[in-house]
Amino acid sequence: MKIKRLLLILCLLLFLVTLWFNQNHTYLGKNSIASLLYMNNSTFGYSSIFAYTLFYIVPFLMLLSNFFHSENPYKVMRMVKRKNYYKSKIMEIGFVSLLFSSIHTVINITCTHIFFSKNLLVEANFLSICLLNMISLVFFYLSVGIMFRLTYDLFNSVALAIFIVYIILDSLYFGVKLLLPNGYWEPFRDLAIFTNMLNRYWSTSNLIIVYIRQIIIVFIFYLVGSSIFLNKDYKK
Numbered sequence: 001m002k003i004k005r006l007l008l009i010l011c012l013l014l015f016l017v018t019l020w021f022n023q024n025h026t027y028l029g030k031n032s033i034a035s036l037l038y039m040n041n042s043t044f045g046y047s048s049i050f051a052y053t054l055f056y057i058v059p060f061l062m063l064l065s066n067f068f069h070s071e072n073p074y075k076v077m078r079m080v081k082r083k084n085y086y087k088s089k090i091m092e093i094g095f096v097s098l099l100f101s102s103i104h105t106v107i108n109i110t111c112t113h114i115f116f117s118k119n120l121l122v123e124a125n126f127l128s129i130c131l132l133n134m135i136s137l138v139f140f141y142l143s144v145g146i147m148f149r150l151t152y153d154l155f156n157s158v159a160l161a162i163f164i165v166y167i168i169l170d171s172l173y174f175g176v177k178l179l180l181p182n183g184y185w186e187p188f189r190d191l192a193i194f195t196n197m198l199n200r201y202w203s204t205s206n207l208i209i210v211y212i213r214q215i216i217i218v219f220i221f222y223l224v225g226s227s228i229f230l231n232k233d234y235k236k
Contacts, residue, residue, distance in 0.1 A: 061161075143214070
């Protein structure tokens with residue numbers, strides 16, 4: 001299992017590093033805050049909402065579904081306290097969310113420091129913004145992971161659950177883009193930390209509100225997912 005986990009992490013590193021260079025090569029050598037903005041929150045940037053919802057969902061769910069031992073339905077069925085088992089699964093999702101978000105952030109910090117001057121990054125508070133953004137990513141992918149778990153509990157298929165979650169999130173992303181007027185809040189807007197912090201639009205209070213909203217969403221998914229899991233019939 002250790003070798004499998006190491007391979008998963010190495011594959012994720014390779015994927016994210018490749019994507020970072022592919023998305024950002026146009027801006028390398030242009031030492032400006034504007035370049036940092038384009039790289040991190042343009043339409044196709046490494047840290048854009050588009051990337052979070054279209055590029056990273058499947059790799060994250062692949063990591064989540066393969067990082068721990070496969071679930072044994074007979075073992076779960078014999079458990080007296082299935083609620084505790086579900087909580088342990090949420091802890092696993094939380095761990096993988098933190099791992100994925102940390103790797104994503106470390107790659108962004110490392111690669112950016114290679115191509116941009118230290119003085120510019122200090123002036124832009126780039127490191128601090130990366131870490132604040134990472135916290136938001138942990139909550140976002142925790143909610144995605146719980147959504148995946150409840151979908152898996154409904155259909156008993158990992159592949160189908162990944163497909164359904166991906167389609168739902170992509171449909172929501174494009175639906176919001178097309179149908180919801182600018183100025184209205186929706187969950188994806190809370191992923192725009194780079195734009196708002198680099199442009200100094202947000203203060204600490206804005207970040208706290210974002211985190212609270214994300215925690216509420218996680219809690220709602222947890223309640224729904226817990227109900228589905230506890231009522232799941234493993235005999236089927």
